[in-house]
Amino acid sequence: MTNTFEQVRGQLDAIRVIDTHEHLPPYENRRDRTVDVLGEYLSHYMSSDLVAAGLTLETLDKACRVETPIKERWLLLEPYWNWCRHTGYGRALDRTVKGLYGIDGIHGHTIEVLNQAFLQTRDAPGHFRHVLRERCNIEMALLDAWCDQSHFDPELFRPVWHPTAFVTGAHHGSTTMLQWIREHHGINAVDLDGWLQAFVMELEGNLTKGTVALKNAMAYERTLYYDHQVTHTTAQNLFADAVRVLQLHSPSDLPQFCFPKPLQDYLMHKILQECNDRGLVMQVHTGLQEGNGNYIHHSDPALLSNLLLRYPNVHFDLFHIGYPYQNTVSALAKNFPNVTIDLCWAHIISPAALRAALADYLDAVPYNKIMAFGGDYLFIDAVYGHLEMAKDNIASVLTEKIELGVFDFAEALHIAEHMFYGNPKRVFGLDMKSPGITC
Numbered sequence: 001m002t003n004t005f006e007q008v009r010g011q012l013d014a015i016r017v018i019d020t021h022e023h024l025p026p027y028e029n030r031r032d033r034t035v036d037v038l039g040e041y042l043s044h045y046m047s048s049d050l051v052a053a054g055l056t057l058e059t060l061d062k063a064c065r066v067e068t069p070i071k072e073r074w075l076l077l078e079p080y081w082n083w084c085r086h087t088g089y090g091r092a093l094d095r096t097v098k099g100l101y102g103i104d105g106i107h108g109h110t111i112e113v114l115n116q117a118f119l120q121t122r123d124a125p126g127h128f129r130h131v132l133r134e135r136c137n138i139e140m141a142l143l144d145a146w147c148d149q150s151h152f153d154p155e156l157f158r159p160v161w162h163p164t165a166f167v168t169g170a171h172h173g174s175t176t177m178l179q180w181i182r183e184h185h186g187i188n189a190v191d192l193d194g195w196l197q198a199f200v201m202e203l204e205g206n207l208t209k210g211t212v213a214l215k216n217a218m219a220y221e222r223t224l225y226y227d228h229q230v231t232h233t234t235a236q237n238l239f240a241d242a243v244r245v246l247q248l249h250s251p252s253d254l255p256q257f258c259f260p261k262p263l264q265d266y267l268m269h270k271i272l273q274e275c276n277d278r279g280l281v282m283q284v285h286t287g288l289q290e291g292n293g294n295y296i297h298h299s300d301p302a303l304l305s306n307l308l309l310r311y312p313n314v315h316f317d318l319f320h321i322g323y324p325y326q327n328t329v330s331a332l333a334k335n336f337p338n339v340t341i342d343l344c345w346a347h348i349i350s351p352a353a354l355r356a357a358l359a360d361y362l363d364a365v366p367y368n369k370i371m372a373f374g375g376d377y378l379f380i381d382a383v384y385g386h387l388e389m390a391k392d393n394i395a396s397v398l399t400e401k402i403e404l405g406v407f408d409f410a411e412a413l414h415i416a417e418h419m420f421y422g423n424p425k426r427v428f429g430l431d432m433k434s435p436g437i438t439c
Protein backbone atom coordinates (compact mmCIF):
# COMPACT_ATOMS: atom_id res chain seq x y z
CA MET A 1 0.00 0.00 0.00
CA THR A 2 1.28 3.41 -0.93
CA ASN A 3 1.64 6.36 1.34
CA THR A 4 -0.98 8.15 -0.75
CA PHE A 5 -3.47 5.34 -0.20
CA GLU A 6 -2.97 5.51 3.56
CA GLN A 7 -3.41 9.29 3.54
CA VAL A 8 -6.62 9.13 1.49
CA ARG A 9 -7.98 6.18 3.47
CA GLY A 10 -7.27 7.97 6.74
CA GLN A 11 -9.25 11.02 5.64
CA LEU A 12 -12.34 9.05 4.62
CA ASP A 13 -13.25 8.27 8.23
CA ALA A 14 -13.86 11.97 8.83
CA ILE A 15 -16.46 12.23 6.05
CA ARG A 16 -20.11 12.00 7.06
CA VAL A 17 -22.04 9.28 5.27
CA ILE A 18 -25.54 9.06 3.89
CA ASP A 19 -26.31 5.38 3.53
CA THR A 20 -28.56 5.02 0.49
CA HIS A 21 -29.97 1.56 1.19
CA GLU A 22 -30.57 -0.66 4.22
CA HIS A 23 -33.05 -3.38 5.22
CA LEU A 24 -32.48 -3.04 8.98
CA PRO A 25 -35.30 -3.31 11.52
CA PRO A 26 -37.03 0.12 11.61
CA TYR A 27 -36.47 0.37 15.35
CA GLU A 28 -33.74 -1.28 17.37
CA ASN A 29 -36.32 -2.89 19.64
CA ARG A 30 -37.83 -4.68 16.62
CA ARG A 31 -34.65 -6.71 16.33
CA ASP A 32 -35.04 -10.51 16.56
CA ARG A 33 -33.64 -11.40 19.97
CA THR A 34 -34.08 -15.16 19.54
CA VAL A 35 -31.14 -15.66 17.18
CA ASP A 36 -27.46 -16.01 17.97
CA VAL A 37 -24.55 -14.81 15.88
CA LEU A 38 -24.87 -17.59 13.28
CA GLY A 39 -28.62 -17.10 12.92
CA GLU A 40 -28.22 -13.38 12.35
CA TYR A 41 -25.05 -13.33 10.27
CA LEU A 42 -26.41 -16.10 8.02
CA SER A 43 -29.73 -14.39 7.33
CA HIS A 44 -28.38 -13.48 3.88
CA TYR A 45 -25.30 -12.91 1.67
CA MET A 46 -22.76 -15.20 3.36
CA SER A 47 -25.41 -17.91 3.45
CA SER A 48 -25.81 -17.53 -0.34
CA ASP A 49 -22.07 -18.00 -0.88
CA LEU A 50 -22.10 -21.04 1.44
CA VAL A 51 -24.95 -22.57 -0.58
CA ALA A 52 -23.15 -21.74 -3.82
CA ALA A 53 -20.14 -23.58 -2.39
CA GLY A 54 -22.26 -26.69 -1.84
CA LEU A 55 -23.85 -26.36 1.62
CA THR A 56 -27.40 -27.77 1.58
CA LEU A 57 -30.35 -25.68 2.79
CA GLU A 58 -31.09 -28.35 5.41
CA THR A 59 -27.61 -28.05 6.88
CA LEU A 60 -27.80 -24.27 6.77
CA ASP A 61 -31.05 -24.43 8.70
CA LYS A 62 -29.51 -26.80 11.29
CA ALA A 63 -26.53 -24.48 11.68
CA CYS A 64 -28.82 -21.63 12.73
CA ARG A 65 -30.84 -23.51 15.38
CA VAL A 66 -29.85 -22.19 18.79
CA GLU A 67 -30.84 -25.38 20.66
CA THR A 68 -27.57 -27.04 19.57
CA PRO A 69 -24.26 -25.75 21.02
CA ILE A 70 -22.69 -23.26 18.61
CA LYS A 71 -19.40 -25.12 18.41
CA GLU A 72 -21.19 -28.21 17.06
CA ARG A 73 -23.09 -26.11 14.53
CA TRP A 74 -19.90 -24.41 13.41
CA LEU A 75 -18.46 -27.79 12.43
CA LEU A 76 -21.31 -28.22 9.93
CA LEU A 77 -20.28 -24.97 8.26
CA GLU A 78 -16.52 -24.90 8.63
CA PRO A 79 -15.29 -26.33 5.31
CA TYR A 80 -17.78 -24.21 3.33
CA TRP A 81 -17.00 -21.09 5.37
CA ASN A 82 -13.31 -21.50 4.69
CA TRP A 83 -14.00 -21.71 0.95
CA CYS A 84 -16.01 -18.48 1.16
CA ARG A 85 -13.88 -16.57 3.64
CA HIS A 86 -12.15 -14.47 0.97
CA THR A 87 -15.23 -13.43 -1.01
CA GLY A 88 -16.57 -9.95 -0.40
CA TYR A 89 -19.27 -11.39 1.87
CA GLY A 90 -16.78 -13.39 3.92
CA ARG A 91 -14.39 -10.49 4.23
CA ALA A 92 -17.18 -8.12 5.28
CA LEU A 93 -18.03 -10.39 8.23
CA ASP A 94 -14.40 -10.83 9.30
CA ARG A 95 -13.92 -7.04 9.14
CA THR A 96 -17.07 -6.63 11.18
CA VAL A 97 -16.06 -8.87 14.06
CA LYS A 98 -12.55 -7.47 14.12
CA GLY A 99 -13.76 -3.87 14.22
CA LEU A 100 -16.78 -4.22 16.51
CA TYR A 101 -15.64 -6.98 18.87
CA GLY A 102 -11.85 -7.06 18.55
CA ILE A 103 -12.04 -10.72 17.43
CA ASP A 104 -9.67 -11.96 14.78
CA GLY A 105 -12.13 -13.37 12.23
CA ILE A 106 -14.85 -16.03 12.39
CA HIS A 107 -13.27 -19.43 13.04
CA GLY A 108 -13.77 -22.56 15.13
CA HIS A 109 -11.56 -21.13 17.87
CA THR A 110 -13.36 -17.75 17.94
CA ILE A 111 -17.02 -18.63 17.38
CA GLU A 112 -17.94 -19.09 21.06
CA VAL A 113 -16.32 -15.90 22.30
CA LEU A 114 -17.79 -14.05 19.32
CA ASN A 115 -21.25 -15.34 20.16
CA GLN A 116 -20.93 -14.13 23.76
CA ALA A 117 -19.92 -10.66 22.57
CA PHE A 118 -22.71 -10.66 19.98
CA LEU A 119 -25.40 -11.63 22.52
CA GLN A 120 -24.32 -8.78 24.80
CA THR A 121 -24.76 -6.17 22.08
CA ARG A 122 -27.92 -7.86 20.77
CA ASP A 123 -29.61 -7.15 24.09
CA ALA A 124 -27.96 -3.79 24.84
CA PRO A 125 -29.98 -0.66 24.02
CA GLY A 126 -28.13 1.80 21.84
CA HIS A 127 -26.23 -0.68 19.68
CA PHE A 128 -27.84 0.61 16.46
CA ARG A 129 -26.78 4.18 17.23
CA HIS A 130 -23.36 3.00 18.33
CA VAL A 131 -22.74 1.22 15.01
CA LEU A 132 -24.39 3.68 12.65
CA ARG A 133 -23.41 6.96 14.25
CA GLU A 134 -20.28 6.41 16.33
CA ARG A 135 -18.54 3.70 14.33
CA CYS A 136 -19.76 4.47 10.81
CA ASN A 137 -20.42 8.23 10.92
CA ILE A 138 -23.70 7.58 9.09
CA GLU A 139 -25.89 10.64 9.48
CA MET A 140 -28.93 9.07 7.84
CA ALA A 141 -29.80 5.76 6.20
CA LEU A 142 -32.53 5.14 3.64
CA LEU A 143 -34.60 2.27 4.92
CA ASP A 144 -36.14 -0.25 2.55
CA ALA A 145 -38.54 -2.16 4.79
CA TRP A 146 -40.30 -3.76 1.78
CA CYS A 147 -43.91 -3.17 2.79
CA ASP A 148 -44.16 -1.18 6.00
CA GLN A 149 -42.59 2.25 5.59
CA SER A 150 -44.81 4.11 8.04
CA HIS A 151 -42.94 3.28 11.26
CA PHE A 152 -39.25 4.05 11.53
CA ASP A 153 -36.76 5.66 13.87
CA PRO A 154 -36.55 9.20 12.44
CA GLU A 155 -33.19 9.82 14.09
CA LEU A 156 -31.59 7.13 11.95
CA PHE A 157 -33.78 6.46 8.93
CA ARG A 158 -35.81 7.83 6.04
CA PRO A 159 -38.17 5.39 4.33
CA VAL A 160 -38.31 4.12 0.77
CA TRP A 161 -41.57 2.68 -0.60
CA HIS A 162 -42.17 -0.24 -2.96
CA PRO A 163 -45.21 0.36 -5.20
CA THR A 164 -44.77 -3.23 -6.45
CA ALA A 165 -48.20 -4.56 -5.47
CA PHE A 166 -49.86 -1.80 -7.52
CA VAL A 167 -47.93 -3.12 -10.55
CA THR A 168 -48.10 -6.87 -9.99
CA GLY A 169 -51.41 -7.13 -8.11
CA ALA A 170 -49.75 -9.59 -5.71
CA HIS A 171 -51.58 -10.20 -2.44
CA HIS A 172 -50.91 -8.12 0.65
CA GLY A 173 -50.27 -10.91 3.14
CA SER A 174 -53.50 -12.85 3.48
CA THR A 175 -55.69 -10.27 1.71
CA THR A 176 -55.99 -9.48 -1.96
CA MET A 177 -54.95 -6.01 -3.07
CA LEU A 178 -58.61 -5.32 -3.87
CA GLN A 179 -59.54 -6.01 -0.22
CA TRP A 180 -56.52 -4.10 1.07
CA ILE A 181 -57.39 -1.04 -1.04
CA ARG A 182 -61.01 -1.19 0.15
CA GLU A 183 -59.91 -1.34 3.80
CA HIS A 184 -57.22 1.36 3.57
CA HIS A 185 -58.64 3.79 1.04
CA GLY A 186 -62.37 3.05 0.92
CA ILE A 187 -62.26 2.45 -2.83
CA ASN A 188 -63.78 -0.48 -4.68
CA ALA A 189 -60.93 -0.68 -7.19
CA VAL A 190 -62.57 -3.05 -9.66
CA ASP A 191 -61.60 -0.93 -12.66
CA LEU A 192 -58.29 0.55 -13.76
CA ASP A 193 -59.24 4.11 -12.79
CA GLY A 194 -60.06 3.05 -9.24
CA TRP A 195 -56.84 1.05 -8.99
CA LEU A 196 -54.74 4.02 -10.12
CA GLN A 197 -56.67 6.39 -7.85
CA ALA A 198 -55.77 4.12 -4.92
CA PHE A 199 -52.12 4.15 -6.01
CA VAL A 200 -52.08 7.96 -5.97
CA MET A 201 -53.69 8.04 -2.52
CA GLU A 202 -51.14 5.59 -1.17
CA LEU A 203 -48.27 7.47 -2.81
CA GLU A 204 -49.39 10.84 -1.42
CA GLY A 205 -49.85 9.33 2.04
CA ASN A 206 -46.36 7.86 2.00
CA LEU A 207 -44.76 11.07 0.77
CA THR A 208 -46.44 12.93 3.64
CA LYS A 209 -45.03 10.39 6.09
CA GLY A 210 -41.49 10.96 4.85
CA THR A 211 -40.87 8.58 1.96
CA VAL A 212 -37.88 9.91 0.01
CA ALA A 213 -37.89 7.48 -2.91
CA LEU A 214 -39.76 4.62 -4.52
CA LYS A 215 -38.13 1.26 -5.07
CA ASN A 216 -38.38 -1.18 -7.93
CA ALA A 217 -36.98 -4.59 -6.97
CA MET A 218 -38.97 -6.47 -9.58
CA ALA A 219 -35.93 -7.90 -11.37
CA TYR A 220 -36.12 -10.70 -8.79
CA GLU A 221 -39.39 -11.88 -10.36
CA ARG A 222 -39.61 -10.50 -13.89
CA THR A 223 -37.72 -8.68 -16.61
CA LEU A 224 -36.98 -4.96 -16.23
CA TYR A 225 -38.40 -4.35 -19.70
CA TYR A 226 -41.81 -2.64 -19.39
CA ASP A 227 -43.44 -2.51 -22.81
CA HIS A 228 -44.86 0.95 -23.53
CA GLN A 229 -47.09 -0.22 -26.37
CA VAL A 230 -49.80 -1.94 -24.32
CA THR A 231 -53.05 -0.13 -25.15
CA HIS A 232 -55.54 1.15 -22.60
CA THR A 233 -58.19 -1.24 -24.00
CA THR A 234 -55.89 -4.26 -23.64
CA ALA A 235 -55.01 -3.22 -20.08
CA GLN A 236 -58.71 -2.71 -19.22
CA ASN A 237 -59.64 -6.16 -20.52
CA LEU A 238 -56.76 -7.86 -18.69
CA PHE A 239 -57.64 -6.01 -15.51
CA ALA A 240 -61.31 -7.05 -15.77
CA ASP A 241 -60.22 -10.70 -16.25
CA ALA A 242 -57.94 -10.47 -13.22
CA VAL A 243 -60.70 -8.97 -11.05
CA ARG A 244 -63.03 -11.82 -12.03
CA VAL A 245 -60.39 -14.36 -10.95
CA LEU A 246 -59.82 -12.53 -7.64
CA GLN A 247 -63.52 -12.38 -6.90
CA LEU A 248 -63.95 -16.13 -7.47
CA HIS A 249 -61.01 -17.27 -5.33
CA SER A 250 -59.60 -16.63 -1.89
CA PRO A 251 -55.93 -15.54 -1.60
CA SER A 252 -55.01 -18.96 -0.20
CA ASP A 253 -56.31 -20.60 -3.43
CA LEU A 254 -53.96 -18.42 -5.50
CA PRO A 255 -50.92 -17.70 -3.32
CA GLN A 256 -48.75 -16.74 -6.32
CA PHE A 257 -51.35 -14.54 -8.01
CA CYS A 258 -50.05 -11.70 -10.13
CA PHE A 259 -51.25 -9.74 -13.15
CA PRO A 260 -50.13 -10.84 -16.64
CA LYS A 261 -47.04 -9.09 -17.93
CA PRO A 262 -48.76 -6.69 -20.38
CA LEU A 263 -50.97 -5.35 -17.56
CA GLN A 264 -47.95 -4.99 -15.24
CA ASP A 265 -46.14 -3.10 -17.99
CA TYR A 266 -49.08 -0.76 -18.52
CA LEU A 267 -49.41 -0.08 -14.79
CA MET A 268 -45.69 0.64 -14.40
CA HIS A 269 -45.94 3.31 -17.08
CA LYS A 270 -48.98 4.84 -15.37
CA ILE A 271 -47.15 4.88 -12.05
CA LEU A 272 -44.10 6.47 -13.59
CA GLN A 273 -46.27 9.18 -15.15
CA GLU A 274 -47.41 10.07 -11.64
CA CYS A 275 -43.81 10.02 -10.41
CA ASN A 276 -42.76 12.13 -13.39
CA ASP A 277 -45.39 14.77 -12.55
CA ARG A 278 -43.99 14.98 -9.01
CA GLY A 279 -40.28 14.73 -9.87
CA LEU A 280 -39.73 11.69 -7.63
CA VAL A 281 -36.77 9.36 -7.25
CA MET A 282 -37.03 5.65 -8.07
CA GLN A 283 -34.32 3.32 -6.84
CA VAL A 284 -34.02 0.32 -9.14
CA HIS A 285 -32.50 -3.03 -8.37
CA THR A 286 -30.27 -3.92 -11.33
CA GLY A 287 -27.87 -6.81 -11.69
CA LEU A 288 -27.26 -9.78 -9.42
CA GLN A 289 -30.22 -11.02 -7.42
CA GLU A 290 -29.43 -12.00 -3.82
CA GLY A 291 -29.97 -15.67 -3.02
CA ASN A 292 -29.30 -18.70 -5.16
CA GLY A 293 -30.78 -19.30 -8.58
CA ASN A 294 -32.40 -16.62 -10.75
CA TYR A 295 -32.44 -15.21 -14.27
CA ILE A 296 -29.60 -12.69 -14.41
CA HIS A 297 -30.70 -11.32 -17.80
CA HIS A 298 -33.97 -10.06 -16.24
CA SER A 299 -31.90 -7.51 -14.35
CA ASP A 300 -29.92 -6.00 -17.25
CA PRO A 301 -30.16 -2.21 -16.73
CA ALA A 302 -30.26 -1.64 -20.52
CA LEU A 303 -33.82 -3.01 -20.38
CA LEU A 304 -34.84 0.20 -18.58
CA SER A 305 -33.97 2.43 -21.54
CA ASN A 306 -37.55 3.18 -22.60
CA LEU A 307 -38.43 4.23 -19.03
CA LEU A 308 -35.36 6.46 -18.76
CA LEU A 309 -36.32 8.14 -22.04
CA ARG A 310 -40.03 8.57 -21.37
CA TYR A 311 -39.87 9.87 -17.78
CA PRO A 312 -37.15 12.52 -17.70
CA ASN A 313 -38.44 14.01 -14.43
CA VAL A 314 -38.12 10.70 -12.63
CA HIS A 315 -34.68 10.30 -11.15
CA PHE A 316 -33.56 6.67 -11.59
CA ASP A 317 -30.99 5.60 -9.04
CA LEU A 318 -29.50 2.38 -10.44
CA PHE A 319 -28.39 -0.04 -7.74
CA HIS A 320 -25.49 -2.40 -7.24
CA ILE A 321 -23.51 -1.14 -10.29
CA GLY A 322 -25.79 -3.52 -12.18
CA TYR A 323 -23.19 -6.24 -11.56
CA PRO A 324 -22.30 -7.95 -13.90
CA TYR A 325 -23.62 -5.16 -16.19
CA GLN A 326 -21.47 -2.44 -14.60
CA ASN A 327 -20.35 -1.06 -17.98
CA THR A 328 -23.96 -0.66 -19.08
CA VAL A 329 -24.65 1.37 -15.95
CA SER A 330 -21.71 3.59 -16.81
CA ALA A 331 -23.08 4.22 -20.31
CA LEU A 332 -26.59 4.95 -18.98
CA ALA A 333 -25.36 7.42 -16.35
CA LYS A 334 -23.15 9.11 -18.91
CA ASN A 335 -26.03 9.38 -21.36
CA PHE A 336 -29.05 10.24 -19.20
CA PRO A 337 -29.30 13.29 -16.90
CA ASN A 338 -31.94 11.39 -14.84
CA VAL A 339 -29.71 8.41 -13.99
CA THR A 340 -27.34 8.06 -11.05
CA ILE A 341 -25.09 5.18 -10.05
CA ASP A 342 -25.58 3.77 -6.57
CA LEU A 343 -22.73 1.62 -5.26
CA CYS A 344 -24.91 0.05 -2.54
CA TRP A 345 -24.16 -3.66 -1.90
CA ALA A 346 -21.62 -3.67 -4.74
CA HIS A 347 -18.51 -3.21 -2.56
CA ILE A 348 -19.00 -6.71 -1.17
CA ILE A 349 -20.48 -8.51 -4.19
CA SER A 350 -17.03 -8.28 -5.73
CA PRO A 351 -14.55 -5.71 -4.38
CA ALA A 352 -12.39 -6.14 -7.49
CA ALA A 353 -15.33 -5.52 -9.84
CA LEU A 354 -16.31 -2.46 -7.81
CA ARG A 355 -12.85 -0.94 -8.01
CA ALA A 356 -12.60 -1.50 -11.77
CA ALA A 357 -16.09 -0.10 -12.28
CA LEU A 358 -15.48 2.98 -10.13
CA ALA A 359 -12.23 3.68 -11.99
CA ASP A 360 -14.32 3.65 -15.17
CA TYR A 361 -17.14 5.76 -13.68
CA LEU A 362 -14.74 8.48 -12.55
CA ASP A 363 -13.33 8.58 -16.08
CA ALA A 364 -16.71 8.50 -17.84
CA VAL A 365 -19.39 9.98 -15.57
CA PRO A 366 -19.68 13.34 -13.78
CA TYR A 367 -18.94 12.67 -10.11
CA ASN A 368 -22.12 14.37 -8.88
CA LYS A 369 -23.91 11.24 -10.15
CA ILE A 370 -22.18 8.59 -8.04
CA MET A 371 -23.35 7.54 -4.58
CA ALA A 372 -20.74 5.75 -2.57
CA PHE A 373 -22.43 3.57 -0.01
CA GLY A 374 -25.49 1.59 0.95
CA GLY A 375 -24.96 -1.30 3.33
CA ASP A 376 -27.97 -3.29 2.06
CA TYR A 377 -27.92 -5.45 5.18
CA LEU A 378 -30.73 -6.99 7.19
CA PHE A 379 -28.63 -6.86 10.35
CA ILE A 380 -26.78 -4.02 11.94
CA ASP A 381 -23.27 -5.33 12.62
CA ALA A 382 -22.18 -5.92 9.03
CA VAL A 383 -22.99 -2.36 7.96
CA TYR A 384 -19.72 -1.56 9.71
CA GLY A 385 -17.61 -4.19 7.89
CA HIS A 386 -19.20 -3.27 4.57
CA LEU A 387 -18.45 0.42 5.03
CA GLU A 388 -14.83 -0.34 5.92
CA MET A 389 -14.49 -2.27 2.66
CA ALA A 390 -16.23 0.51 0.74
CA LYS A 391 -13.72 3.03 2.09
CA ASP A 392 -10.85 0.73 1.12
CA ASN A 393 -12.22 0.37 -2.40
CA ILE A 394 -12.82 4.07 -2.85
CA ALA A 395 -9.46 5.07 -1.37
CA SER A 396 -7.77 2.61 -3.72
CA VAL A 397 -9.44 4.05 -6.84
CA LEU A 398 -8.87 7.67 -5.76
CA THR A 399 -5.21 6.87 -5.11
CA GLU A 400 -4.89 5.37 -8.59
CA LYS A 401 -6.32 8.57 -10.12
CA ILE A 402 -4.01 10.78 -8.03
CA GLU A 403 -1.01 8.74 -9.12
CA LEU A 404 -2.11 8.98 -12.75
CA GLY A 405 -2.32 12.76 -12.35
CA VAL A 406 -6.07 12.94 -13.03
CA PHE A 407 -6.58 15.04 -9.88
CA ASP A 408 -4.74 15.93 -6.69
CA PHE A 409 -5.20 14.85 -3.08
CA ALA A 410 -7.52 17.74 -2.15
CA GLU A 411 -9.75 17.10 -5.15
CA ALA A 412 -9.86 13.38 -4.31
CA LEU A 413 -11.27 14.20 -0.87
CA HIS A 414 -13.70 16.66 -2.40
CA ILE A 415 -14.97 13.92 -4.74
CA ALA A 416 -15.21 11.44 -1.86
CA GLU A 417 -17.27 13.93 0.16
CA HIS A 418 -19.69 14.30 -2.75
CA MET A 419 -20.03 10.54 -3.23
CA PHE A 420 -20.51 9.68 0.45
CA TYR A 421 -22.63 12.66 1.48
CA GLY A 422 -23.40 15.56 -0.86
CA ASN A 423 -24.75 13.56 -3.79
CA PRO A 424 -27.24 11.41 -1.85
CA LYS A 425 -28.33 14.40 0.27
CA ARG A 426 -29.14 16.32 -2.92
CA VAL A 427 -30.68 13.47 -4.93
CA PHE A 428 -32.99 12.34 -2.11
CA GLY A 429 -33.78 15.88 -0.96
CA LEU A 430 -32.95 14.95 2.61
CA ASP A 431 -33.92 17.19 5.46
CA MET A 432 -32.13 15.77 8.48
CA LYS A 433 -34.48 17.40 10.97
CA SER A 434 -37.91 16.69 9.58
CA PRO A 435 -38.92 13.26 8.27
CA GLY A 436 -42.16 14.81 6.94
CA ILE A 437 -40.41 16.85 4.24
CA THR A 438 -39.85 15.06 0.98
CA CYS A 439 -38.03 15.66 -2.25
Ligand SMILES: [Zn+2]
Pocket residue numbers: 021023144376
Ligand atom coordinates in the same frame (compact mmCIF):
# COMPACT_ATOMS: atom_id res chain seq x y z
ZN1 LIG B 1 -31.59 -4.27 -0.88
